[in-house]
Amino acid sequence: MAHSGFIPKDNLNSVIEALSKKARLFVPVEEGDLVLFKPFAAGQTMCFSRPANLPPKAVIFPQSDVLFDFNLKKDMENLKKVEVELKENLDFPSTIIVGCRPCDAQGFRIYDRVYLEAGATDPYYKGRREKTTIITLTCNAPSPGCFCTSVGRGPADEDGSDLLMTELPKGYYLEAVTDKGEAVLKELGLADGSAYREEAEKAQESAAKAVRKPFASLEKTPEKLIGLFDDQQFWEAEAAKCISCGACTYLCPTCYCFNITDEQAGSRGERIRSWDACMFAHFTLEASGHNPRPSKAQRLKNRVGHKFSYYPTRYKGVTACCGCGRCIRYCPVSVDISEIVAHVQGAQG
Ligand code: SF4
Ligand code: SF4
Numbered sequence: 001m002a003h004s005g006f007i008p009k010d011n012l013n014s015v016i017e018a019l020s021k022k023a024r025l026f027v028p029v030e031e032g033d034l035v036l037f038k039p040f041a042a043g044q045t046m047c048f049s050r051p052a053n054l055p056p057k058a059v060i061f062p063q064s065d066v067l068f069d070f071n072l073k074k075d076m077e078n079l080k081k082v083e084v085e086l087k088e089n090l091d092f093p094s095t096i097i098v099g100c101r102p103c104d105a106q107g108f109r110i111y112d113r114v115y116l117e118a119g120a121t122d123p124y125y126k127g128r129r130e131k132t133t134i135i136t137l138t139c140n141a142p143s144p145g146c147f148c149t150s151v152g153r154g155p156a157d158e159d160g161s162d163l164l165m166t167e168l169p170k171g172y173y174l175e176a177v178t179d180k181g182e183a184v185l186k187e188l189g190l191a192d193g194s195a196y197r198e199e200a201e202k203a204q205e206s207a208a209k210a211v212r213k214p215f216a217s218l219e220k221t222p223e224k225l226i227g228l229f230d231d232q233q234f235w236e237a238e239a240a241k242c243i244s245c246g247a248c249t250y251l252c253p254t255c256y257c258f259n260i261t262d263e264q265a266g267s268r269g270e271r272i273r274s275w276d277a278c279m280f281a282h283f284t285l286e287a288s289g290h291n292p293r294p295s296k297a298q299r300l301k302n303r304v305g306h307k308f309s310y311y312p313t314r315y316k317g318v319t320a321c322c323g324c325g326r327c328i329r330y331c332p333v334s335v336d337i338s339e340i341v342a343h344v345q346g347a348q349g
Contacts, residue, residue, distance in 0.1 A: 004194050005192065006171055012171075027046050036052055051324065055103075055252075060125060064272055065272065096134075096135060103157075133163070140167055143325060143329070145328035147338045149208055150211075150323060163176055166203055173199070214342055218341075238300060239295075245279070246279045253322060255277065258273050279300070279303060308344070
């Protein structure tokens with residue numbers, strides 16, 4: 001079975017078209033100034049030259065997902081008795097994502113520990129995850145804000161991907177990471193790519209050296225964050241600029257919070273899971289009116305604490321931030337999470 005392949009530059013579009021005949025295919029597409037993952041359609045302008053503004057997390061974890069339909073059936077002999085009919089759709093189509101970055105693929109590994117391995121498997125996530133093949137484009141040059149090497153990842157990190165693709169002057173070198181990736185290589189019948197391996201590795205190493213390093217080792221950071229838990233002054237200073245817009249969480253490949261609502265008309269309805277965000281004031285608002293995290297400083301502390309302390313403490317030191325830099329590039333007021341971590345590391349106490 002093939003482990004590597006090569007696509008000459010001029011053939012990339014025809015290979016993508018061939019993939020679209022095998023499964024539902026998502027590719028990064030230009031929409032005005034944005035690059036977003038969209039279902040493949042002929043004639044689109046695909047963009048592989050920079051990371052998409054939004055990661056492809058919605059392909060596996062939709063922004064709004066109907067978990068099931070329900071129908072409330074009254075027993076006409078006993079009006080107090082209501083039978084609930086549920087209709088759940090767990091039949092997910094085979095899907096391929098092409099052109100996400102290693103940090104985006106890593107994002108799904110952050111989700112896996114929560115939705116697949118924590119003892120309460122989420123069937124919607126599991127179904128889509130198992131049916132999805134991830135073909136990742138390694139980064140040849142870091143984008144503004146990126147800091148993946150500081151969180152233990154890198155521009156050619158393979159964890160979370162099925163197939164890694166590296167752009168070279170003459171074409172794309174492909175290397176299988178999993179059986180799913182090997183199956184795609186085999187189906188496409190690509191030329192053997194092993195002659196390009198060394199060139200690809202050099203490109204990957206040089207990209208890794210170019211990534212900025214905003215803070216030192218994360219080894220003591222979980223404890224440092226706990227030490228700062230009650231330092232209100234520290235968190236107020238860090239959150240001073242924040243306007244609680246929540247953009248950082250919606251475009252983060254590792255944020256996975258959600259809310260569940262029932263939308264009902266008459267006796268029929270749908271239970272819907274939608275993305276939610278700990279940066280919103282109402283996220284922790286309780287029915288009593290009490291809010292345990294009423295200030296933006298407390299909410300920012302939770303976001304940073306979750307990624308750099310609570311998650312790594314629970315999951316063997318793995319940081320729940322893959323250093324993609326999106327929250328830094330697109331925060332409307334330039335809050336920089338990597339700068340906050342550096343401040344945490346430098347804080348006294
Ligand atoms: S994107 Fe920036 S301003 Fe908006 S919630 Fe996140 S940190 Fe605050
Ligand atoms: S916290 Fe920011 S840098 Fe880290 S994964 Fe999320 S968006 Fe990327």
